[in-house]
Amino acid sequence: MISKHVEDLIVKYINNSANSDELSELNYWIEDPNNYEVFKEIVRTHYTINYSLENRNTNDTKRRLLAQIKKDKTIFKLKRIRLYSKYAAAALIILCTGYFYQQGFFSDLPLKTIGRKDAPININSEIKSGSDKAILTLEDGTQMALRKGHSMQTKNAISNGEKISYNRKSNNTTAELYNYLTIPRGGQFHLKLSDETEVWLNSETQIKYPVCFKDGETRKVELIYGEAYFAVSPSSKHNGSKFRVINKAQEVEVLGTEFNIKAYRDEEFVYTTLVEGKVIVNIDTKKQALVPEQQLKLNLDLNITTIKKVDIRNEISWKDGVFSFDGKSLKDIMKVLSRWYDIDVVIENKDIENEEFVGVLNKDQNINEILSNIKSFGIIKDYKIIDKTIILK
Known part of the structure; x- marks a missing residue:
């Protein structure tokens, strides 16, 4: 039996409303194998309630969802095994966005974005995904x-x-x-x-x-x-x-x-x-x-x-609607995004160019959302959008 607090954390994770502290707490809790099984059950139930009326093949959706959740546990481990810099949490959370889209597992479900929603955003309606x-x-x-x-x-x-x-x-x-x-x-x-x-x-x-x-x-x-x-x-x-x-x-x-x-x-x-x-x-x-x-x-x-x-998935995921990064630098990631969003990117702080990330971005994600998440976790001090040029400070 889990506490109401943990259950609320999981639901927030699914509904794209968890902040950074809540996600860190959930990351720690889910590392326990017993807790992981509980996590699977809650996510499965939540998606069954929300999408059973929308999906004709609910059993298949559930099967694929659970299979991907099992893979998702590896991503949570990456924080401990591979990421030790002060940017670790940001790298994990920002680039987990759209992770369930890997290999089409969520092709019939709307993306559940992970990350803070209270960070300031520079809106520029001209910048759209490809x-x-x-x-x-x-x-x-x-x-x-x-x-x-x-x-x-x-x-x-x-x-x-x-x-x-x-x-x-x-x-x-x-x-x-x-x-x-x-x-x-x-x-x-x-x-x-x-x-x-x-x-x-x-x-x-x-x-x-x-x-x-x-x-x-x-x-x-x-x-x-x-x-x-x-x-x-x-x-x-x-x-x-x-x-x-x-x-x-x-x-x-x-x-x-x-x-x-x-x-x-x-x-x-x-x-x-x-x-x-x-x-x-x-x-x-x-x-x-x-x-x-x-x-x-x-x-x-x-x-x-x-x-x-x-890892083949990291190399070819772009054709399936996601960008998968494993140990890619901020500079390389922004180069990929510049092509897809048809933008120019200037990184003023050269010290952060080689900071490495791991995870996945959905190709339909709003560019402002990506940038505000990077800022909210301290990787950049600020960013500015002028026409179709993004300046990272």
């Missing part, structure tokens, strides 16, 4: 705007405003026709190539690809810049034709797999992360094979590569 939008450049140079809620069709493709799909048909002509898809800052889009390869494109990204691949030849696309997640249609479905992604100083050879490439113009590194299957990364005359959960990091200036094992 959305589905892109510029399609056709083979004749014609440009077409694609955006959510607007359908479009060409002789080779069709779009519902969130995804563009190309026709499946053989192409035996001597000349290949190419399209470009450009994702601006504050945008994202989903592309289905003519061979049924799926590509998710992050903000500030451009890709070049054939309208239709030629029979019997290697399927090639070029990630000109930005970040893309590929789910490649296997060679076995295309008479053994390999799939290759060209980017800057490297070429990724694929047999049928899923992987992520991050290659932004303003960064000195290119990251190739393998989710499943097999890829071979060709750099000059050197070939390096990756196995699942490995990431190859290419230093463009020095032409040096390193391979390490990574």
